[in-house]
Amino acid sequence: MIVNRDFYAQHATTVARDLLGAVLVRRINGQRLSGRIVETEAYSGLDDLASHGRAGRTPRNLPMWEAPGHAYVYLIYGAYWLLNIVCEPVEHPAAVLIRAIEPLEGEPVMATNRAGRPRKHWTSGPGRLTLALAVTGDDNRVDMTTSAAHLWIEAGQPVPEGNVCAGPRIGLGRHVTDPWLTMPWRWWVADNPFVSK
DNA sequence: CCGAGGATTATCT
DNA sequence: GATAATCCTCGGA
Numbered sequence: 001m002i003v004n005r006d007f008y009a010q011h012a013t014t015v016a017r018d019l020l021g022a023v024l025v026r027r028i029n030g031q032r033l034s035g036r037i038v039e040t041e042a043y044s045g046l047d048d049l050a051s052h053g054r055a056g057r058t059p060r061n062l063p064m065w066e067a068p069g070h071a072y073v074y075l076i077y078g079a080y081w082l083l084n085i086v087c088e089p090v091e092h093p094a095a096v097l098i099r100a101i102e103p104l105e106g107e108p109v110m111a112t113n114r115a116g117r118p119r120k121h122w123t124s125g126p127g128r129l130t131l132a133l134a135v136t137g138d139d140n141r142v143d144m145t146t147s148a149a150h151l152w153i154e155a156g157q158p159v160p161e162g163n164v165c166a167g168p169r170i171g172l173g174r175h176v177t178d179p180w181l182t183m184p185w186r187w188w189v190a191d192n193p194f195v196s197k
Numbered sequence: 198c199c200g201a202g203g204a205t206t207a208t209c210t
Numbered sequence: 211g212a213t214a215a216t217c218c219t220c221g222g223a
Contacts (some may be wrong), residue, residue, distance in 0.1 A: 032213085041215070043215075050215070051215085055209085058208080058209070059208085059209095060207080060208060060209085074207085074208095074215090075206070075207060075208090075214095076207095076214055076215065076216060077204080077205070077206080077214055077216050077217080078204080078206030078207065078214085079204070079205055079206075079217075080204035080216050080217070082215060082216080082220095084215085097215055120215095125216070125217070126216075127216050127217070128216090128217075129218060131217095158213080169215070170215075170216095171214085171215055171216065172215070173213075173214065173215085174213095174214095183218070196216095
């Protein structure tokens with residue numbers, strides 16, 4: 001069951017929390033690669049100093065203002081692609097960053113894409129999982145509510161409230177100050193080995 | 198296991 | 211010209 005647009009239209013914090021346990025699916029050459037989502041971060045609003053949306057619309061962050069359920073993929077540090085899903089209604093800049101997944105299907109392909117690394121490092125980070133699933137800028141702005149785009153999310157086993165942890169977001173720049181710096185907008189599954197450090 | 202430092206480029210000031 | 215929602219390598223324990 002592919003997660004639909006109404007789900008993504010909710011506030012980014014709700015989407016980020018409830019995506020834990022869902023399954024990120026990538027189809028390449030007719031083959032399914034997938035993983036259970038175990039870590040997410042929410043970015044929402046013009047006020048959020050940690051969000052790309054903070055300074056208003058630019059060519060790069062434009063997807064954040066568009067329809068929920070679309071991918072927002074961008075290059076960071078000139079080296080890594082990061083996968084986000086646009087949330088909230090049109091004209092509300094918001095997105096959820098997928099930070100880590102636990103491999104489920106297509107492990108041999110992931111092993112090839114992450115050649116030489118231990119399984120534990122295949123998908124345990126936002127830049128790592130895009131390498132494992134071969135997600136790049138070509139996937140920016142695709143509609144993730146249909147299997148036509150070869151990238152979508154399916155409902156999975158919900159994570160019990162007791163196993164959900166929340167804390168401050170990671171890797172934010174120097175310009176980010178409180179309350180945004182310490183806002184607990186990062187969620188992860190307790191004790192899961194694929195959660196990034 | 199852990200911390201320090203380098204890589205590398207699109208994007209915005 | 212500076213910066214960035216990161217990862218990897220390497221040295222030390």
